[in-house]
């Protein structure tokens with residue numbers, strides 16, 4: 249699969265470094281802007297273009313991988329589908345449900361597919377959660393809670409992350425990871441309520457606490473924050489079942505009602521260095537390998553399906 253990489257910042261670098269480990273993927277050219285992108289493309293030996301259209305006039309590519317700022321995902325994806333390419337886009341796919349629907353409809357018209365990089369679906373922890381829910385070893389899920397806490401992200405190029413119309417702010421940018429996980433396990437929430445807070449000099453709401461209710465009586469809570477504090481990045485969750493508890497906090501441990509404690513093996517067999525401030529992992533490798541495989545087969549992803557992406561955005565639109 250011949251790939252055009254769009255955006256060479258934190259995530260563009262992460263995707264590039266992972267593609268180097270995927271034999272059936274080859275990044276052949278890039279789209280970017282500014283001195284940093286030029287320097288990075290030169291370092292990687294990639295021809296750099298200002299637009300996908302200019303790139304496609306010269307290079308033969310089959311897939312565009314969009315790692316540009318969020319507000320550009322939709323126009324870049326529409327451009328790519330117009331050029332007959334498959335599209336991988338970083339999360340969030342778009343900043344509204346209507347925009348994401350338009351992207352999928354453009355993919356349909358082009359006979360191509362849109363793959364949304366909800367990377368947590370490809371972590372061993374979330375893969376195991378799905379297995380445990382499916383095999384019913386602890387019974388049905390009853391409740392869950394999630395935490396995703398970061399220091400204020402000052403490392404992103406420019407200030408787009410703190411502009412609502414460009415990033416969707418904390419709910420669309422950070423909380424989406426946990427919401428996507430919830431929707432994939434419990435379905436679309438039937439209700440959501442939340443509180444949020446911000447200090448006097450904050451660029452946006454800095455901390456949210458959400459409560460969700462799902463069909464069948466399942467409940468969940470979640471906290472997401474860009475704290476004005478030097479807290480190291482923290483992400484953890486637990487799911488309470490009828491006969492046990494699954495706790496993800498560094499490792500993944502199951503505590504059965506029968507007294508059995510299970511330390512699940514969630515170690516990635518292969519770990520790849522990341523360009524962003526993320527630890528080496530196998531997450532992006534599994535994610536991008538899966539998308540490349542599906543694009544080669546010209547099939548949608550069953551691991552990040554369209555309805556899940558749309559459910560998440562429909563829910564996020566209820567949060568201001």
Ligand SMILES: NC(=O)c1ccc[n+]([C@@H]2O[C@H](COP(=O)([O-])OP(=O)(O)OC[C@H]3O[C@@H](n4cnc5c(N)ncnc54)[C@H](O)[C@@H]3O)[C@@H](O)[C@H]2O)c1
Pocket residue numbers: 254255256257258259260279280281282285298315316317318320338339340365367404405406421524
């Ligand atoms: N999956 C994850 O865990 C994760 C983590 C961080 C960011 N993201 C997502 O990745 C995307 C990019 O975030 P980032 O942190 O890499 O941002 P970044 O600011 O580090 O990089 C953005 C890149 O896009 C380039 N760019 C800007 N305008 C462009 C244009 N018109 N055409 C092509 N390239 C353009 C910039 O020059 C830069 O190279 C965002 O949508 C973000 O939500 C995902």
